[in-house]
Amino acid sequence: MLVAISASSVILVNAARRDSGMVVHTVEAENQISTLLLEIRRAESAARAYMLNAQPSFLTEHEAAVAAIVPGLDKLADLTADNSVQVENIKKLRAAIATRMAEFAKAVGFVKQNDAPSAVAMLPQTGAGAAVQAIADISRAMRAEEDRLFIQRTRTADSTQQLASIVTVTGSGLVIALAGLSIFLVQRSSRARDEAEAQLRENNLNLESTVEERTADLREANDEIQRFAYIVSHDLRSPLVNIMGFTSELEELRGDIFRRIASLANDTPVVPDVNGELPEPALPEQDKQLSADFTEALGFIKSSIGKMDRLISAILNLTREGRREFKPVKIDTRDLIENIASTVAHQAAETETTIRVEPLPDIVSDRLALEQIFSNLIDNAIKYLKPGVPGDILVKGRTKMGFAIYEIVDNGRGIDPKDHQRIFDLFRRAGTQDKPGQGIGLAHVRALVRRLGGTMSVSSELGAGSNFTVTLPARWTGTNRDKQA
Amino acid sequence: MSKPVTIIMIEDDEGHARLIERNIRRSGVNNEIIPFTNGTDAINYLFGKDASGQAHKGEALLILLDLNLPDMTGIDILRKVKENDFLKCAPVVVLTTTDDAQEIKRCYELGCNVYITKPVNYESFANAIRQLGLFFSVIQVPQAAS
Numbered sequence: 001m002l003v004a005i006s007a008s009s010v011i012l013v014n015a016a017r018r019d020s021g022m023v024v025h026t027v028e029a030e031n032q033i034s035t036l037l038l039e040i041r042r043a044e045s046a047a048r049a050y051m052l053n054a055q056p057s058f059l060t061e062h063e064a065a066v067a068a069i070v071p072g073l074d075k076l077a078d079l080t081a082d083n084s085v086q087v088e089n090i091k092k093l094r095a096a097i098a099t100r101m102a103e104f105a106k107a108v109g110f111v112k113q114n115d116a117p118s119a120v121a122m123l124p125q126t127g128a129g130a131a132v133q134a135i136a137d138i139s140r141a142m143r144a145e146e147d148r149l150f151i152q153r154t155r156t157a158d159s160t161q162q163l164a165s166i167v168t169v170t171g172s173g174l175v176i177a178l179a180g181l182s183i184f185l186v187q188r189s190s191r192a193r194d195e196a197e198a199q200l201r202e203n204n205l206n207l208e209s210t211v212e213e214r215t216a217d218l219r220e221a222n223d224e225i226q227r228f229a230y231i232v233s234h235d236l237r238s239p240l241v242n243i244m245g246f247t248s249e250l251e252e253l254r255g256d257i258f259r260r261i262a263s264l265a266n267d268t269p270v271v272p273d274v275n276g277e278l279p280e281p282a283l284p285e286q287d288k289q290l291s292a293d294f295t296e297a298l299g300f301i302k303s304s305i306g307k308m309d310r311l312i313s314a315i316l317n318l319t320r321e322g323r324r325e326f327k328p329v330k331i332d333t334r335d336l337i338e339n340i341a342s343t344v345a346h347q348a349a350e351t352e353t354t355i356r357v358e359p360l361p362d363i364v365s366d367r368l369a370l371e372q373i374f375s376n377l378i379d380n381a382i383k384y385l386k387p388g389v390p391g392d393i394l395v396k397g398r399t400k401m402g403f404a405i406y407e408i409v410d411n412g413r414g415i416d417p418k419d420h421q422r423i424f425d426l427f428r429r430a431g432t433q434d435k436p437g438q439g440i441g442l443a444h445v446r447a448l449v450r451r452l453g454g455t456m457s458v459s460s461e462l463g464a465g466s467n468f469t470v471t472l473p474a475r476w477t478g479t480n481r482d483k484q485a
Numbered sequence: 486m487s488k489p490v491t492i493i494m495i496e497d498d499e500g501h502a503r504l505i506e507r508n509i510r511r512s513g514v515n516n517e518i519i520p521f522t523n524g525t526d527a528i529n530y531l532f533g534k535d536a537s538g539q540a541h542k543g544e545a546l547l548i549l550l551d552l553n554l555p556d557m558t559g560i561d562i563l564r565k566v567k568e569n570d571f572l573k574c575a576p577v578v579v580l581t582t583t584d585d586a587q588e589i590k591r592c593y594e595l596g597c598n599v600y601i602t603k604p605v606n607y608e609s610f611a612n613a614i615r616q617l618g619l620f621f622s623v624i625q626v627p628q629a630a631s
Contacts, residue, residue, distance in 0.1 A: 234553065234583065237582045237603075238498055238501070238553070241501060241504075242498065242500030242504070245500065246504070320585065
């Protein structure tokens with residue numbers, strides 16, 4: 001739009017200049033007409049003067065004037081070539097002037113031949129001849145034409161100039177309007193941006209508070225689960241103490257009953273031996289069977305109680321771990337792993353297992369938790385070897401983007417990929433169940449790794465060894481999503 | 486021992502109470518055992534009607550205390566007993582399923598004399614109780630402050 005306005009204003013200014021040029025041109029043409037007429041009058045008066053006194057100076061002047069007439073006429077023709085009316089007039093004028101010049105030449109000729117009277121006789125003729133009249137008429141017409149053109153062109157120039165100034169004023173107005181508009185728009189957009197920023201800030205605050213709220217909720221839920229597990233395991237333990245206690249009482253009773261049966265059957269009372277222990281009474285065959293059944297039943301009850309107690313203890317220990325405060329300290333990981341390796345050296349020697357420890361990245365974390373993590377993993381590696389193959393356990397590590405990554409690689413029996421998730425669940429185990437265990441170790445390890453702000457994973461194939469990867473923040477500061485309030 | 490020691494047993498689980506009593510008897514301790522199954526009754530008995538504890542002035546008491554009670558925690562009872570001028574000399578044996586190190590520490594800080602975890606392994610439990618019985622029979626339970 002501005003370009004269009006600029007272009008049109010340039011065009012209009014050019015037009016105005018051209019119009020002004022036309023006006024000047026018209027003025028020049030008029031001027032030329034006057035000059036030409038003046039030259040003709042000069043020639044005429046010089047010719048008259050020459051005719052009257054035949055002085056050569058007048059002839060010279062006349063000839064100079066005559067000589068100026070034709071170029072003047074040509075110049076006028078040039079100037080007015082753009083106007084057909086004037087071209088027509090020029091033609092007439094040229095003819096009239098030629099006639100007039102011929103008359104002058106004739107008169108001058110008479111004077112030169114000293115025929116003054118003839119020349120003088122031509123005088124009135126020269127003053128009011130048809131040619132003179134024609135010249136006057138034509139020049140008047142031309143002047144009128146030029147005047148008309150002048151007025152017309154002046155008007156055109158005026159209007160063009162007016163138009164140009166209008167366009168310029170409009171353009172300026174438009175520029176000012178546009179400037180105002182853009183200032184307004186800029187202000188509006190900056191205001192909108194400020195508002196958006198404020199909104200964003202508010203949203204951020206909201207988000208933060210929402211996150212905090214949710215975190216608090218989660219923490220509360222977590223605490224509640226911990227308390228729940230703690231209370232449940234306590235309350236489960238209480239009846240277990242009774243079951244165990246009275247089972248033992250039953251056992252005592254069993255001894256008493258069968259001793260009594262024995263003494264009734266044998267007529268010989270059972271007496272304590274030298275150590276004060278009561279010997280197993282000698283019983284008839286069917287009573288022996290009863291006694292054995294009794295013992296078997298009690299044995300199952302007791303072993304089940306034992307198992308249940310271990311499970312409850314495991315849950316208790318887990319909740320206790322969950323409540324323990326972690327203290328981040330700088331740990332020489334290689335030293336820590338080698339210590340663990342030395343504590344399991346005996347088992348390792350029994351199974352011909354070698355434990356190789358590569359240089360490991362140091363870490364800032366909780367020492368006890370780290371010890372538990374690695375000793376669990378190394379214990380597992382020693383525990384689940386491939387039968388008949390000497391164990392080979394490799395512990396290696398590296399750092400990556402602020403995380404220390406440790407890998408415990410073994411050549412053991414491996415884990416079926418479908419069990420990879422399961423082995424991290426509490427009380428769940430995988431593979432051949434030929435080793436003692438509660439299915440707690442890895443669940444515990446993963447809980448610890450998570451609390452330390454890390455992750456862990458396993459890659460393994462059945463019969464092809466396992467690779468446990470533990471990724472921990474290299475500089476744990478004691479703050480993570482599970483941190484206790 | 487100028488006066489036989491009375492054993493106050495505060496234990497809400499009747500089975501536990503029975504087991505404790507049996508084992509105490511088995512170890513040859515024949516002192517009177519007064520059982521309570523909740524904290525409120527025990528407090529009422531220990532501190533008397535005026536809640537001053539003066540009722541048992543001069544009596545030799547031994548308190549067997551479970552920490553998990555239905556109406557209050559054993560810790561509250563322990564604190565009250567140890568803050569009372571007449572009862573603070575009575576030995577308190579805490580008998581509970583909790584083997585939490587912090588809990589144990591707290592009990593000792595409050596003035597508990599012995600802390601015994603009720604183990605599911607009955608043998609060790611019985612042993613602990615019997616040893617406690619032996620302990621009762623050899624120690625001179627101090628007279629309550631007069």
